[in-house]
Amino acid sequence: MKPGGALRPKPQVDHPIQWPRNQNHWRQLMAAFKSVDAAVDYALALQGNTDHLQIRIRAGIHIGPMHVEEGDVFGGTVNFAARVVGAVKGAEIWLSDRAK
Numbered sequence: 312m313k314p315g316g317a318l319r320p321k322p323q324v325d326h327p328i329q330w331p332r333n334q335n336h337w338r339q340l341m342a343a344f345k346s347v348d349a350a351v352d353y354a355l356a357l358q359g360n361t362d363h364l365q366i367r368i369r370a371g372i373h374i375g376p377m378h379v380e381e382g383d384v385f386g387g388t389v390n391f392a393a394r395v396v397g398a399v400k401g402a403e404i405w406l407s408d409r410a411k
Contacts, residue, residue: 371396
């Protein structure tokens with residue numbers, strides 16, 4: 312926690328899906344939330360609590376319907392969220408126009 316900062320309650324991840332390392336050997340995580348606010352809070356909490364200088368958190372947030380089956384989420388919303396995070400170059404949090 313940064314000096315003067317307040318602890319935020321950790322938002323609940325409704326459908327976590329962890330992916331293996333990508334072609335750049337980065338760990339990735341896709342998670343579904345009930346609201347944009349919950350997704351942003353979670354991304355901010357991750358960025359603020361890495362406990363390691365070399366860990367950089369980037370997030371792409373999109374909102375829309377998705378299909379949930381056997382603990383996995385998929386569909387156009389998931390694909391678009393992946394494209395949003397793929398456009399992020401640094402340790403930033405991006406929201407799609409629909410999520411703003």
